[in-house]
Amino acid sequence: MNINPNTVSYPPHFSDLKREIASNYPDFEARISKAWKEVIEELATATANIQQGGPSYIPQVDFKDLDNLTAAKINEIKRRGCIVIKDIVEDGKAIAWKESLRELVRVNPEVDGFPVDNKQLFDLYWTKAQVQARADPNFLKANIWLNNLYQDKSGKKSEGVDLSVPLAYADRFRIRKPGFRLETFPPHIDGGTIERWEDPALRKCFEDILTGNWRQHDPYDLKGRLDARSSMYGRPNQSTVFRTFQGWLSLSETGPTEGTLGLFPDVLLSNAYIILRPFFKPLVPAGSPDILDPKSWGIDLESPNFPGLVPIGGGFAGPYPTPFLHPHLFLEKTMTPVPKVYPGDAVFWHCDMIHSVEKEHLGKEDSTVMYIPAVPYTVQNFNYVERQRECFLKGQRPPDFPKGRSEAAVVGVGKESDIGSDLGRRAMGFPVAESAA
Numbered sequence: 001m002n003i004n005p006n007t008v009s010y011p012p013h014f015s016d017l018k019r020e021i022a023s024n025y026p027d028f029e030a031r032i033s034k035a036w037k038e039v040i041e042e043l044a045t046a047t048a049n050i051q052q053g054g055p056s057y058i059p060q061v062d063f064k065d066l067d068n069l070t071a072a073k074i075n076e077i078k079r080r081g082c083i084v085i086k087d088i089v090e091d092g093k094a095i096a097w098k099e100s101l102r103e104l105v106r107v108n109p110e111v112d113g114f115p116v117d118n119k120q121l122f123d124l125y126w127t128k129a130q131v132q133a134r135a136d137p138n139f140l141k142a143n144i145w146l147n148n149l150y151q152d153k154s155g156k157k158s159e160g161v162d163l164s165v166p167l168a169y170a171d172r173f174r175i176r177k178p179g180f181r182l183e184t185f186p187p188h189i190d191g192g193t194i195e196r197w198e199d200p201a202l203r204k205c206f207e208d209i210l211t212g213n214w215r216q217h218d219p220y221d222l223k224g225r226l227d228a229r230s231s232m233y234g235r236p237n238q239s240t241v242f243r244t245f246q247g248w249l250s251l252s253e254t255g256p257t258e259g260t261l262g263l264f265p266d267v268l269l270s271n272a273y274i275i276l277r278p279f280f281k282p283l284v285p286a287g288s289p290d291i292l293d294p295k296s297w298g299i300d301l302e303s304p305n306f307p308g309l310v311p312i313g314g315g316f317a318g319p320y321p322t323p324f325l326h327p328h329l330f331l332e333k334t335m336t337p338v339p340k341v342y343p344g345d346a347v348f349w350h351c352d353m354i355h356s357v358e359k360e361h362l363g364k365e366d367s368t369v370m371y372i373p374a375v376p377y378t379v380q381n382f383n384y385v386e387r388q389r390e391c392f393l394k395g396q397r398p399p400d401f402p403k404g405r406s407e408a409a410v411v412g413v414g415k416e417s418d419i420g421s422d423l424g425r426r427a428m429g430f431p432v433a434e435s436a437a
């Protein structure tokens with residue numbers, strides 16, 4: 001997305017929203033000013049560490065070792081907000097899925113995809129390979145493990161959630177060709193745009209930041225997540241479900257510079273900075289050498305600006321942090337490519353994470369992935385899955401995605417019988433035999 005921050009204007013009620021938030025928390029201005037300075041200082045240190053670590057800063061774990069990780073490793077994964085899980089699916093199975101997707105788009109040249117004249121991101125959700133992958137027992141086991149990184153910080157058992165029951169969220173797949181430049185996915189955050197501030201439930205997730213106690217912020221606290229409305233404006237392509245982690249399963253060998261994913265691997269710090277940013281404005285010109293100094297920033301409760309949000313389709317997209325708007329994130333240094341993955345490896349990133357897609361693919365092979373997040377059972381999520389199941393049975397696109405051509409007539413579309421496990425059937429909202437329930 002091409003963003004010119006100077007041309008973005010926001011509705012006047014956004015300044016009311018800022019003042020409403022400020023009035024909810026005692027000593028708001030003093031507390032967030034202190035937090036802002038601390039977060040900026042920590043970002044400088046984190047930037048040096050991330051840059052030094054490079055791709056290996058992103059934790060990597062073998063699927064078979066998931067249940068035997070040390071507490072230190074789990075803490076590292078949670079702080080960095082991302083993980084590569086290797087060998088979730090056997091190589092042969094992943095490669096067969098890749099070949100079936102290639103064959104499917106070859107024999108169905110009319111299917112929708114982007115870019116239209118050289119399709120690589122396909123508007124297909126129900127191919128046999130996707131249906132099978134979402135129901136894969138190992139994949140769902142990894143989802144359960146990821147979902148269980150969340151808990152209610154108060155120690156109470158949350159009602160209306162079962163982290164041991166994974167749900168399937170149907171999304172697209174891509175077959176990215178080498179040499180193709182892609183400008184479409186600069187650093188951004190999904191799973192809520194203005195809703196992060198505007199929706200009272202989603203805002204609760206960031207309350208410790210808004211009270212100035214940003215170090216206590218727990219991105220894995222279930223409070224707020226279960227009832228959050230992450231899509232208040234009904235914009236297509238905006239997820240309405242609570243995904244603990246977004247993810248993709250790689251069906252090919254892909255490494256840095258080969259069109260892979262980029263991540264800002266410190267979800268605590270990026271959350272703190274992103275949530276505080278609208279309440280501050282620079283007091284010096286953007287190009288000033290002093291722009292990084294916290295003293296160069298003042299409180300902004302007057303303007304309706306939420307820097308990085310982009311009005312689109314009656315709602316908003318983003319946040320899209322940029323070096324211009326969010327200089328302390330040092331995005332040129334901190335956006336870290338995922339280390340090399342092989343068929344059957346998957347990468348998962350926390351739903352609040354800043355992520356991007358490399359513009360260039362300088363490799364020699366297709367980079368093929370299926371987008372499959374980790375989604376726990378919650379009342380809201382299950383309601384979505386029930387509607388999604390009906391779309392599946394009719395070959396229609398899932399509810400969160402733009403309406404379009406049916407997949408019912410696509411050669412190679414998946415059927416209910418392709419869901420090969422009870423865990424998978426339940427994830428798709430289908431009944432399972434009593435003994436398996």
Ligand SMILES: [Fe+2]
Pocket residue numbers: 188189190355
């Ligand atoms: Fe995204």
